[in-house]
Amino acid sequence: MPHVAHPAFLVLGAYATYLLTTYGIDPLLAGLLLMPVFFVFGLGVYQFYYSTFEGRGSDQGLRGIAFFFGIAFIVQVGLILAFGVDQRLVDADYIGTSVEFGDMRIPQRMLVAFGVALALTSALALYLSRTFTGRAIKAVAQDEGALRLMGANPVRIKRWAFGIATATCAIAGALLIIIGPVEPGLDRLYIGRTFCVVVLAGLGSMSGTLAAGLILGVAESVVLTTAGTAWAPAVAFGILLIVLGVRPAGLFGR
Amino acid sequence: MKRFSIGALAVLALAASMPLIFHNEYFFFAAYVVLQFVVLATAWNILGGYAGYVNFGSGAFFAVGAYTAVALYKAFALPLGLQILAGAAASGLLGFGVGMLTLRLRGIFFSIATIAVAIILETVVVNWSYVGGAKGLPIMRPTETPFFANHTVWLFFVMTLIAVVAVGAARFVETSWIGRGLRAIRDNEVAAECSGVPTLKLKLAAATLSGALMGAAGAPYAQYLSFVEPTSTFSLNYAINALAMPIIGGMGHWIGPLIGALLLGSVQQIVTVTISSEINVLVVGVMLVVFVVAAPEGILGLFRKFFPRRKS
Amino acid sequence: MTALLQVREVSKSFGGFTALDRVSIEIAKGERFGLIGPNGSGKTTLINCISGVLANDGGGIVFNGEEISRLPAYQRTRRGIARSFQIPRPFSSMSVLENLVVPLEYVAHRDSLLKADMQGEAMELLRGIGLADKADTPSNRLSQVELRKMELARAMAARPQLLISDEAMAGLSSNEVSEVLEILFKLNATGITIIMIEHIMQAVMKFSQRVICLDAGHIICEGTPQVIVANPDVQRAYLGA
Structure with a gap:
């Protein structure tokens, strides 16, 4: 749902x-x-x-x-x-x-x-x-x-x-x-983070969720320190879009 | 078709003669915003209402139109007409791109992707100093406007024209075989595909058209405000209104978003001035939920329920 | 016999679960073909692969001499494969008549939209199937049997050479079953090849000239209805499962 x-x-x-x-x-x-x-x-x-x-x-x-x-x-x-x-x-x-x-x-x-x-x-x-x-x-x-x-x-x-x-x-x-x-206004950011983690992990997988959370966290910190705070909001959404575009079926195929 | 064209011409003529009736510039300032919502709501409905794919990022399509216009104006001093065309093209392309990425997936992923695009693009603009970055950029209005009393009245007329084109396009889509295909997709995508409907192509076409119209609505925005900055241009208000207006007005018919936008748009103009803008958006949110729950066919549906008439 | 449809070693798996394991079938023009098997045996997966709702992982599907297994579903419909659905999928915001207009616009008359009298043609189809009086009814107000009939009529509006009927009789009374059977016989008499997937044994056996029984993604038996009924594997699959 x-x-x-x-x-x-x-x-x-x-x-x-x-x-x-x-x-x-x-x-x-x-x-x-x-x-x-x-x-x-x-x-x-x-x-x-x-x-x-x-x-x-x-x-x-x-x-x-x-x-x-x-x-x-x-x-x-x-x-x-x-x-x-x-x-x-x-x-x-x-x-x-x-x-x-x-x-x-x-x-x-x-x-x-x-x-x-x-x-x-x-x-x-x-x-x-x-x-x-x-x-x-x-x-x-x-x-x-x-x-x-x-x-x-x-x-x-x-x-x-x-x-x-x-x-x-x-x-x-x-x-x-x-x-x-x-x-x-924070929830808008967390929509990105939540769905990014869920999609990365594949729906319904708990261990995957943990791993995906880690990946996202690391990616956000890396961008934060290299490109500056102004780019941080885009990280989760960027990953999300890439995953959706590249491997959607593999990650949440029926 | 003929009756609709005559109506459209009448609306344009009325808009052109408005300055003879109203002399208060604020009227045009407010009317512009309402018309802008007419375009956004109508555009949203092409993909959302007909095909059932919910766009949460209307603000991004609007803003892409606005910033494309700003960038081209700054670089080549393009005239407004070309700015609008370019803004529409850019946002149409964006709609196509997001569609390619996610329209194969279930509807919710498209919705999430539109939020993603909105936030990514806002971040890009914030970091793009050529168009003013986070601080924004003042835009000089042309000092002279031929045929029109002042620039606001001219922009009002332009937006009326865009609105007429948008409603006309939506009406064309709705009454043609394209509209039937989109509705088939909304009702049951698998059955549509098995009935020969090229679902992906149609969805892409709808996403492109919807995006392009939103971009056209955004293109004159910077000139309207004499200023452009990311927070208000990417405002969540556009997203929520573009979605709430068709749902409240009624999604099945092109006149639904029109009713919703005229009604909600006007009310909001009054509420924002008299009470506060937070209350104003809260009202929109509450009305959205109330209508979705209690009157899923919108005002149009209520109207049909209370004044049933024979199907022609 | 000339084969209309050739399914060549088609496989399909979902994650680790193999739904179809190198299934091969040939169906001749004008044939009445029955497909049976217990729940989860792969019947629906197989016709989803044929109609293009799912893409098969391995093997090929040849229709009228053309390899179609990489075509999207709408292209296959345009080439002459139409189907109904196990759980009816009406276009619920549309009237019954309009449901039929969709394939008429997108398949039969896609090159001559302006000239064709699609309303009339849809009405003709509804008359043939006994739904003419429901033409203006919203399709979400139909009864179960009416929905089944509408789906068959909608499939027919695509002017198919091959009609796949996916459990079109599930949940119907025995009178209604014979009604639908009669419709399918009539369609077959006009030259349309029909694949019938059915749980109601009596109906399949009465209808089909040839039957295949699937179990766990394999064909366990093929032959005339009499052969199928007598086959011990079939009996085991049905009673033992």
Whole structure:
């Protein structure tokens, strides 16, 4: 399904984290607290999407895309109205300090973010490969009919998957605002990054996703240091376009 | 066809005589923007409404038109007419290129690619100092405008002409065999191909035409503002409006985007002046979602529902 | 016999899964040909390769003496291969009549768009198939059997030499099955070669002059309906699977 609003939820997660931290809650804890809220929110969004588009079977392609695009847009403008276009930051003990390894100084916030992201990805990968629901989520993307024969309800599975995806936005959003300042327009960049990683990896592959994320990260840093910050936004999208043009079938063939 | 041509001529005549009625320059300034949206919405609909491929990057096609015009104007002082043709050609080429890259894939990949193109091109322009880079570039308007009271009125007339051409082109596509083929693609691409429709060729043609019209809409932009800079030229507002207007107006018929653009465009001109531009775009976003959910056939569909008439 | 269609050692795999493994078939002009096999045996993949919806990985497909396996689907339709779909794929925003106009415009009359009376011709086809009274109905309001008929009529509008009917009777009542069968017999009588893919054994056996049974991407049996029914491999494939 054409979920182009995912990056907008990510930024929404960052702002929700920001809001909680103003009450003195640690950003990571805030992200964890937000997870169930986002999960339920995700279930709701999918249910709504399903009952208006998929369930009706009414030309969901175009209107589904427009629906999520509109949602993303509303989130973005809503954030601008609520928080202004200025960047927002959070504070915690591990932000602003760094750890030294020999000559290397690594900011502690980066280590925290890296650790949590790695843990989250591994947990998701485990969940998808080891549990029945997890496998069903992978299966639903390939063959709904077969899943139905196995006695699983594809709609419920998809709703569940959507909930989980949205819940991860809470944590990821928290990480985002821990790493650096956040602004409402950020989701446009993350559309590029998200889809770049997904397309590079091939749909539905967790280990590929990790590798693709690394490739993109390295590519962005290289461009950042060689060509300057002004070119950075184009990197993810450039890679995305090249992959789409050169090896689309190999990367997400049916 | 005859009735449509007469209507088009009437619109042009009306536009030409507007200065006799309105003397306030701001009216033309605002009307220009509305007409610009008429072109963008109509152009978007050729690919989006008829064939079902969603372009999220209308701003990029618009901007390519604008910056092509600026670059050529700066380099060779080309007259406006040629600037528009060149802008249209460049954006048409862009549409063709993006189409070649992604129109073989599922629709969502085309949509994502258009976002990608928008951001890449914006980055390129930001780093391109010849056309002003991030800071922008002031554009001198010609001091004299023959036949027209001032330059704004002249640009208003030019945009009316582009809008008439765009709507005419959309109408031609819609009523011809091309339109039927595009609708077949939207309804079911495999069945279309198996019914003899050369789907890739048609989609490419639609993407090229759609892009070219958007480029034509963008070409006079720098002259209109006497200035050009990337953020406003690549604005997400173009993307969201170009998509929202046809969906809200109704995608099936050429008059849908026209209604949507005239309505939303005018409302936005008023809201932006009286309230704020953020509220304004929020309203567009909310209306888009509401219409997609509650009235998928747009205003046109609502109209047909409440005033059914016999099919001719 | 003169072969209209030759499938020569066609293979197709998806990722690691081999759907077709060097399948060869020859079909004569005017033949009524049946294709059977259990679910997932490669029937639909095979006709997708023939009609151009999928590109075959290996082997060749020759139609009327011309190698067509690298042509896009619309070119094959223009050369005379038309089909219906297992799950009907109507142009749902169009009326029934307009559904037929698409192939009329893009295949039959693509060189003489202005002169041809396509509405009339589409109406004629609908009359032949018994859908004339539904001509102005939006195609998304049709019943299952009407959809099946419309798809056959739409395929016929492309003036094919070879018509592929992909489970056109799935989900129909027995009365409706005989109706569709009758239509196919009538089309065949006008000289059109027909490949029928079907789960309803009775219908295939009644219709076909020759049948091939696919299982796991291989042809396991070929012959007249009587031979097929008696074949132990076929029985095993159907009952054992």
